[in-house]
Amino acid sequence: MIEMTPPYTPYLDLKPLNDRFAQEDLVSFKEIHTSGRFIGGEYVDRFEKEFSTYCGTNHCIGTGNGLDALTIILKADVALGNLPQNASILVPAHTYIATFLSIIHAGMQPVPVDVEELTLTAGVLKNTTISYDAIVAVDIYGKLVKDEVYAFAKDKSLPIYCDTAQSHGAVNNKGVKSGNLARASAFSFYPTKNLGALGDAGAITTNDFELAAMCRKVANYGRESRFVNHVIGVNSRIDPLQAGFLLNRLPQLDVDNDRRVEIASYYYQHIDNKKVKLLPVDFLNNCVSHVFPTYVDNRKVFMDYLDHIGIGTSIHYEIPPHQQVAFKELNHLSFPVTEELHRTEVSLPCHPLLSNGDVDRIIKAVNAY
Numbered sequence: 001m002i003e004m005t006p007p008y009t010p011y012l013d014l015k016p017l018n019d020r021f022a023q024e025d026l027v028s029f030k031e032i033h034t035s036g037r038f039i040g041g042e043y044v045d046r047f048e049k050e051f052s053t054y055c056g057t058n059h060c061i062g063t064g065n066g067l068d069a070l071t072i073i074l075k076a077d078v079a080l081g082n083l084p085q086n087a088s089i090l091v092p093a094h095t096y097i098a099t100f101l102s103i104i105h106a107g108m109q110p111v112p113v114d115v116e117e118l119t120l121t122a123g124v125l126k127n128t129t130i131s132y133d134a135i136v137a138v139d140i141y142g143k144l145v146k147d148e149v150y151a152f153a154k155d156k157s158l159p160i161y162c163d164t165a166q167s168h169g170a171v172n173n174k175g176v177k178s179g180n181l182a183r184a185s186a187f188s189f190y191p192t193k194n195l196g197a198l199g200d201a202g203a204i205t206t207n208d209f210e211l212a213a214m215c216r217k218v219a220n221y222g223r224e225s226r227f228v229n230h231v232i233g234v235n236s237r238i239d240p241l242q243a244g245f246l247l248n249r250l251p252q253l254d255v256d257n258d259r260r261v262e263i264a265s266y267y268y269q270h271i272d273n274k275k276v277k278l279l280p281v282d283f284l285n286n287c288v289s290h291v292f293p294t295y296v297d298n299r300k301v302f303m304d305y306l307d308h309i310g311i312g313t314s315i316h317y318e319i320p321p322h323q324q325v326a327f328k329e330l331n332h333l334s335f336p337v338t339e340e341l342h343r344t345e346v347s348l349p350c351h352p353l354l355s356n357g358d359v360d361r362i363i364k365a366v367n368a369y
């Protein structure tokens with residue numbers, strides 16, 4: 001009998017995900033091309049309005065990418081006198097390097113602390129003895145930072161910002177969405193994100209009028225008006241084309257997130273292998289499952305095994321920021337929880353186009369490992 005090789009299930013394939021919007025994208029492209037307006041304009045205004053409405057915030061400012069969004073927020077609060085120049089910013093050690101870089105690009109010092117299970121918690125903050133001026137929380141893997149972290153910051157009158165690059169559409173127990181929980185939040189629309197563009201794009205959301213106005217200024221050369229510059233700014237604006245493509249995808253975001261959450265819950269119900277650990281099931285609460293993490297001692301063997309069966313995986317992430325060569329001054333620090341997570345993490349496919357059959361096949365393979 002001929003043995004049939006099952007089709008390869010990649011970790012993520014952006015082509016079919018974006019093919020769903022091909023017709024609308026072509027219309028947007030044509031309209032923008034015909035309009036002759038390639039910076040700012042109607043598409044950018046519409047996207048900013050619709051995304052702020054989606055998040056429930058008063059303001060949204062499009063940026064070139066997520067890293068810039070966070071940098072601009074921090075620079076803007078310095079310009080407003082709400083943060084000192086060279087501020088010390090508490091940040092979870094477990095994050096993508098962009099969070100650290102944005103703090104450095106804003107001329108500030110990252111003060112990393114270890115996480116509890118995965119993210120910052122009030123317990124972590126209470127036990128921190130180092131002083132700092134503000135907090136940048138991170139909704140890593142699409143899991144919202146708990147309300148207790150925001151309550152802690154409020155209690156101590158500390159500004160708290162959120163890196164929401166991975167948590168578009170996540171909702172807390174009170175129905176408040178990602179982007180509407182911190183003083184300001186920084187989104188990335190990098191193509192692999194739950195809401196992804198066809199290139200780089202990002203956005204800032206906030207309810208603070210003054211901060212929104214200053215972010216817009218900083219993002220646009222620090223310009224007060226065409227020839228008058230009030231602050232040292234950058235050039236980081238969302239392109240009308242990306243705004244147009246994102247407008248086509250925004251109505252699908254909740255449906256896509258629901259499917260991700262359904263798959264993640266199904267994994268929790270059916271993955272049963274002592275060699276493949278999952279985070280405590282609380283991970284599924286207030287989470288849009290941007291990444292589905294498992295933890296395996298010898299991850300290369302596990303990843304090769306799945307690859308051989310026809311299942312792609314990924315790692316988020318291999319080396320934590322404080323151990324990167326780029327951050328020599330942080331290399332002496334030790335964060336055991338973060339380091340263990342980085343040493344063992346393997347991400348399973350978790351995206352809206354996986355069929356039930358794909359998910360069952362992945363579970364069967366994981367359980368047979």
Ligand SMILES: Cc1ncc(COP(=O)(O)O)c(C=O)c1O
Binds near residue numbers: 067098140189200202
């Ligand atoms: C947690 C986190 N922060 C920041 C960023 C930076 O976003 P971007 O790639 O749009 O600059 C990313 C995405 O890559 C991210 O995952």
